[in-house]
Structure formats: C-alpha cells, structure tokens
Amino acid sequence: MMDSDRQLDISIVKYLTKQFLCCTVMVKMNFMPLDGNMDYPFSLDIQKQILDSTINSDLIKQYPLKMSYQKAFLKLYMTKIEESGNEIHDDLYTAYCRLISLQDEESVHYRHFLIENGTLNCITLKESTNLISKGTTGLCSWQGAVVLSDWCAENIEQFHKKNILELGCGVGLTGMSIISVCSPKQYIFSDCHPTVLDMLCENVKLNFPLNKQHKLSNMCDKPLRLKLQLKYEQTDIQIIDLKWEDIDKYVTENFSQPDVIIAADILYESDSFDSLTLGLKHLLTSNNYAVFAATIRNEDTISQFLKHLVFFILGNHNLAFKECVAPKWTVLIQSINSPVRIFKIFRKI
Template identity: 35%
Template structure:
C-alpha cells in the first residue's frame, strides 16, 4: 500500500520546514481554530516580510486561512475574519510595499457579509483531517459557557492522541462534553468501542449533536434510561470513516443514579474544564462517587479530569472535597507534542482520579 501524501500544512517529520513554511502552518492552524489574534506570530511575520521584501508569503497565508476551503464552507465569525484581515493588511503596509488587491478584495467581501451569533472552528488533526465545530461567538451565551471550546478540552484531546491505547476498543463516558472537540478527536483517532457524550444544558446538547453529525458520527437512538438529545442520524460524507457506537446523553449530575451510570458500562470517564465553580465541583464529585458502586461486580472505570487552574482556591477546594469522600488522585504528565492551538501559558493540569 502506498504511503499517503502529507496533508496541506503538515510536513513530514523527517523534513525540516523553512521558517516561512512553519509560519504558514501556524497561521493556518490558529486561524481555522479561531485562536485569539494576540496569540498569532505577528512579529515573526513582519520580520520575514521586511527581510525578504516578498509579498508572496502574505498571499499564501491568505489562501491557507480566509480563502481556505474549510473557511469558505464553515467560516469563523465575520468580526474575527475582519480583524484578522485588517491585521494582515497592517503588516503588509508596514513594509512599504505596493498594496495587494487580493487582501483588500477579501476584506471587502467580509465587510459585506452579515454578522451573526454563530461561527465555526476547524481543528486540524496530525493526519490533516479536520474537526469542524459550530460554536457561539460569545464566551457566555444563553446562560451557559458550554457553547464554546475551552483550552482544557484541547489539552485533553491532545493528551488522548498521545495515549490512544487508554481509549482503543473501550467504552468512554465524557462528562460535560460541551461542543464535543475532545470526544470527536478521540472517536476519530483512538478507535474506542463506544463513546457517550453527555451534558445537561438543552442548547449545548442541541449544538453538540449537530457537531457530532458534522463530523460523520451517527448517534444511536437510546442509551440506558437517560434522556437523549435529539440528533440527526444521517452520516456526513466522510468516505471510509468507521467510527465507534456513539450516544448523546442529557445527564444531570445531581440526579444521575448508580444504576444509570452502571448501564453505560464505561471503562474510562473523562471531563475537561468542569472544575471552575465550587457548586459545580460538588455536583461532579457526587457523580464520581456513584461510579465504583456498580452492580454485578463491575470494575470501577479509569477517570481523567483536565482543567485550567484559574483560581488556586478553587483547585484546593476540589482537592479538599476529593479527600473528604476518599478519592485519591495523581497528576498525569503533559502531552509531549502541541497539536491544537491554545494558550501555552495557561496553567492546565490533568489528574487521574483513583476511585
């Protein structure tokens, strides 16, 4: 069998890419995923432009970002594209070079596009395959923070790609799936036997279900006695993709019973960015306490929780509450390779809970 060609923007490991090539990939990866503009390597871009006096790099970046087929089909918000193009134009003008019509044409098109409260993010896997997510453009929307993807979810997905054996041919339960990035990445790259996405906010469940459909996964009609989100079951046109059995559960942490959780038969339980509020933390621990108390001698699942430590007091509270109920934990080493664009300065930790 012939080896596949490297995907666009992904160089073979044994080849050393040029600084310009690496810069193109960083811009593409960050833009498609809706990375905050301040985290783009603008200074590196300006340095290369001034040193080379060649505008072709800007045109290549334009093709790999705003004019990329993924962006044209599943575009980021209008505001995001407008600000990105404006910054590209500033960097070009700083070199004193002749104006690039292509940049102004792209900006003009965006300015004539109607803004809405919904946009898309596209995350590139190491294979070059993309995960497409519809998300809210606001951090808090419809009374929930679950309509956007958070750094700890990207971190957990990145770790899962390096530790795929933990998930391969196993049944996975994700608590607080949000927009689905972590679970979709695991389903595409780690070959689990079954994957249960779960959340509780109705708007989150609706968008989560749509994101699963967008990525070629087809939810089953039922799972145990949980209420399931209504999902379209038609597979997207992803030729040859054979995913795991997937379900989407409306799971209230305060009302879930031991029997319901046992019915999911989870080998691994994961969650990302669910430790940021003391009240939510207590609800999370209620669920964790019910996991090992399964009938028929079922083995307790492995549990991994990733979260950004924004407030040390909240982290200490989580540890204190774990101690109270006798749940031990151990820190898990960070991923070795950065795959997804997120704030590398953020203090993100991953714990394995021993229940």
C-alpha cells in the first residue's frame, strides 16, 4: 500500500470513529470525508479497522455507548457496505449478532469526545440516556456545549491562564475541553441540581484521575457550596452548587471576579432570565466578559433574553453584547437541525 493510501485509510477510520464515539445522530453521520465525489473504500481491512476502533474498542467495552446507538450504527454501516456492492467482513456480522442479543434498557451511558492539541486525548462523559431526567436537562450533553468547546479551542488565548466560571455546566463537556486545550489558571464548574452535580463530580474524577500530578483538596472546613476541588496540571478545578439568584452572595463571599464567564445552552427557559441577567450584573466588570452559546430552537426565546440585556443597557448598567462567529464545522450530537449562536456579553467602558 502506498503511503498516501495508508494516510487516507487512517483519516477515514479516525473521522468515522470521532463521530461514533460522541454519538453523532445517524441521519447526520458522514461516511464521506475529504472529497465527496470519491467512492468510500469499504475494503475488508478498513471494515475491520473501523470495527476495532468503534464497537470492539477497549474504550467502548469499559465505558459503553447507549446499546441502541451501537446497534443502529453497525446496521447503518453494514447497509452502506452492501449498497456499495462490497463484501461485509465476518467480524461485523459477529458483532451485530452479539449486540442484538443484548438488552438496551440502560438509564445511563457514556459519550467520548476526541480532543486535538489537548492534554487529554479524549473526554469521557457519563450521561443519562434520556434528554430530560429527574426533572432536569442537565444530565446529558447538548449541541451548544460542543460548539462552544470548539469555539474556545479556536480562541485559546482568551482562556489560557485565566480564571473561568461556567454557569449551568451540566455534565461538564465544555469545561473539561477548555481545561485540556486552554490550560486556564482556575476553572469553576457551577450548577444547582444535586443529581447533575453528583454526575459532574464523577465525570471530573473520571477524566482527571488522581496521580502525582493531581491533588484532591480536603473538603473539611470548605464552604458548603463547594462540592469538589482538585488540581490538574496548572489548573485549579472546583465544582460548586450555585443558583443564579445567589450569584451576588457568591461574589461577595469570594471577593474576586472571574476573568471569563461562560455558559452553553442555558437560554431555553424565559422564567430564569431575570435571575440570570441580575447575576451577570454582579459578575461583569470592565475587566471581564461572558461568552454564551445558544442553540436556536425558538427565536422568540433568544430575543427575550437579548431584550433583558437591552433593558439593562437602557437602565444605565452599561452592559453590551456582540455576536461571535461560530465554528464552521462540528460534530452533531442531536437530531434537531438548529444553528448555534455565540454571544459575548460585557460592560462598556
């Protein structure tokens, strides 16, 4: 095999594996990387490589994706092979027979997000299999978190050696990506749902396991809102229980402001906009700013939030916002085909 062909095979395997590991929705699964006019190489060797890096990988055996997703992926892949007129590798049939013999009634599963140019090669997240569980949407990753992670990776200088506070962090995708790629000085995850905080603590400890480079702080005599604190590389990581209506108290207790406030997909419930905007008023100074990513499921909802900001601007609170350019391409982990907009919110000098 020529070196160029070998490199093409590696690229194809990596491209499809990345989509599989984070559970890209089937209708958005792209089997045609690079030149869309080329015939997808369904050689037996490539089929085996893809199977071994997805369904049969050690990562998936230890931290499995939702069983129904694995079945759907392999069925779709075999269909693509058949449509191309190629022979299906025997190991694919064996793997599919094994999968369909298993139950898929699990309440939790894992997603894996491959990271480029980070201290982690992959972020593994434990999540609920349901979009809404235990009265919250925070137990699974959402598209806004993926897009915001990619945007932060394109703007490393805005986060490197900075103190960052994330609002409504959910299971932790954006924060762990920023810690791995941008190496902030401090990263504070915040949420207020007890089950979300418990799962978030699990995910942080899973991705930043304790060793000689890590330090888990003694939780005795720590503030009640602090749920976990550890050191990873040069980053101080904290998980705190923080309601938006308590942000003013939090700022007073800590005597310091974060350099950057971030949030992904928290602008979906207009009843919360008053407390969120008031919280931003207490967090924002002339020396910092907030970056919000919002999946636009309902234009009216986003408009209501922006009107809240306009109200504060007219109320002489000197808040302003501008829209940032979103990444051109990112993996799609939800079936809804909605754009993600990124806003930078700041105080005018």
